[in-house]
Amino acid sequence: MSRETGVQRHPPTSADTLLSVQDLSTRFFTEEGQVNAVESVSFGVQDNEILGIVGESGSGKSVTALSLIDLVESPGRVTSGEVWYHDADLAEEYRDDDSVAVDRNHVDLRTVSERVRRGLRGPSFSMIFQDPMSSFNPSLTVGEQIAEAVEVQRRATANPRSTRARTQGYGFGRFFVDTLIPGRGYVTTPSKERAVELLEQVGIPDPAERAEEYPNQFSGGMLQRAMIAQALAGEPDLLIADEPTTALDVTIQAQILNLLREIQAERGMSIILITHDLGVIARMCDRVCVMYAGEIVERGTIDDIFENPVHPYTQGLLGSIPDLQDPEPRLQPIEGNVPSLFDEEMGDRCYFADRCPKAMDACLETPPEQDAEGSSDHAAKCVLTDREYTPAEAVPRGYFEDAETAGGTDE
Ligand SMILES: Nc1ncnc2c1ncn2[C@@H]1O[C@H](COP(=O)(O)OP(=O)(O)OP(=O)(O)O)[C@@H](O)[C@H]1O
């Protein structure tokens, strides 16, 4: 099931909205069938905030992030949606262009060319991953690679009005030097100095010496810091961090998270932080989106989600983290499995219903997103948003699978 976006557009109403995503869907067209990895998600990122995206493995967090910056790889494709980005220069440039959707200082990036979107990587958006090795070329020094990213930013700002010319964004360190500039040694001294400065800012001791080293000479934690330095080189407005600390031990993890928060506050940038760890969300984020089976099933402020969760999935996730107030911390993963997301298996109903301890007959229909109690940002896709759970209407486990099979064999 998919909800098509019509011609009507939904630009954000506030100038403080850095990014506003509307009905974004991404599918993978595999030989086994169509995978609905991201299903009509909508959310906003405000200036200066950390937005968390949380959910079990396979819920669509990473694909959502990749969809924002055009990094979904074939056979995947963003199939619908709007991605409004606040950029006065870009808006000015396209204001008279009929093929591009512009509203005040926001531009719907889905309507600009792929080349322009690619050019925004680095100077506007940057991404860091769990595995820092994937962001570095093993045969170039760390300093050289960060200097390259600085260089890209310098070229972009030297030509601020020509966003169209910013088409040679760096692919997060992935060997762009080979294709972009023939030969080496083009990196200017100011860029090299800036690279050392960035390494220092992310807490790398002896940054000038470390800049001369290769990625494999760095420890995991240090390389993670270097990747953050590389991501910051373009002075992005938005940093997307996908499980940035999952591979690190607890102490280093805490240091990296603190670093991210310091940098965010210092630079006044926004961060989308993807994690399966609600503890990390609670510590770091202002607001949070809970994802399940490609959908945002609940969103709100930290207080909404932790004090007043509506969706039984959110409640389940909260039940599966150790409760700090509880002398005997509980760890109770939610029973059952995440659905496959194959289009033909995604019925017209609540996707969580067959794992839900509060499933009722009403869950046989797709619940719309509705406002929930709490802040004005609190909303959930669940019938329990506006009604009480009624045990008398409860359905037995397996009910939804059976209903599905029955539906599938219908003539
Ligand atoms: N290249 C691909 N081909 C087919 N399906 C894909 C591909 N990449 C991702 N998917 C599917 O998209 C869905 C969402 O995956 P995604 O990586 O976004 O999950 P996630 O929430 O980031 O999980 P994790 O916590 O494990 O990183 C999954 O069902 C996954 O199988």
Ligand code: NI
């Ligand atoms: Ni992921």
